[in-house]
Amino acid sequence: MIEDEWWDATRERRLVVQRCPCGHVQHYPRELCTGCGGTSLTFADTSGHGTVDSFTVVHRAPAPDLDVPYTVARVRLAEGPIILTHLDGPGPWTCDEPVRLGWRPLPDGRNLPVFMKEARWTSN
Template sequence: MDPRPLPRPSALTAPYWEACQRGELTVQRCRDCGRRVHLPEPACPYCGGTDLPYEAVSGRGSVHTFSVVHRAFLPGFEVPYVIAWIDLEEGVRAFGSVVGDIAPEDVRIGMPVRVRFDDLPGFGRIPNWRPA
């Protein structure tokens, strides 16, 4: 069993994780103001609307900012690894690890990336980011 902590879907986040299992990246979109919202929220942070269905997004974006982690504070994380905020083409920001055939020191702000779903043992597919 993988020692990394597993996501704990709630009523709010279950649709997001269910889409990940299908290999689909989704974010909420407020039906009142039309803005996209991520990370999942019970109410729109822009207008307060509470009708926030999940919609599929392209999974394409660029690195907004990142950090290279050199010391793991929980078991199961192989260092160094890169965590990043990604500016999606749809105008919303997503979070995750930058993985694939790239050394941590080669990740750059503005670098184009695409979502990649990787299996987290004991949970299922989670979104990560790879160079586009």
Template sequence: MIENRWWDATRDRRLVVQRCPCGHAQHYPRELCTRCGGTDLEFADASGRGTVDSFTVVHRAPSPDAEVPYTVARVRLAEGPIILTHLDGPGPWTCDEPVRLGWRPLPDGRHLPVFTKDA
């Protein structure tokens, strides 16, 4: 499955986006280019830089093991695509704030991409 290739890259702490020969970059991974419908997509490393597009602070845990509060955000990557992610570190957060990539380890060896303030 195509999304497995994305998750496999996180094992090496690599954030990848799909690129199409038409010049379009996209995230989340799909079988078709969302601009031209092409199928000749390749994964390319992202820079790890972006800006906060929108965010919300969650104060009510969706499960007993979730630590609150936490911040969920849309981050527009420097390459163009938007990724839904967590913001790590102290607030306050603002829209259009520059952020950089960090990683949170998962029990199976993969890593979850998270973003922190870009100092």
């Protein structure tokens, strides 16, 4: 399945998106390009940088084994696609905030991509 290749990349802590010869870049993995309908999609590594598009803080867990509060967000990757993810680290969060990729290990060896505040570099 196409999703297996995406999850395999997370084992190496690589966040990948699909690219089509037409120039379209997409996430989540699909069999067809959502830009042109083509099937010649390949996986490409991302830079790991993005911007918070929207978010919500969850205060009431949907299952008893989840710790609250946690923040779920849409992050627009620097490459263009949007990924639904968790925001890690202290808030407060704001829309349009720059974020960078981090990883949360899963028990089976895969890693879940999460995002944290982008370090703000200053020049001297």
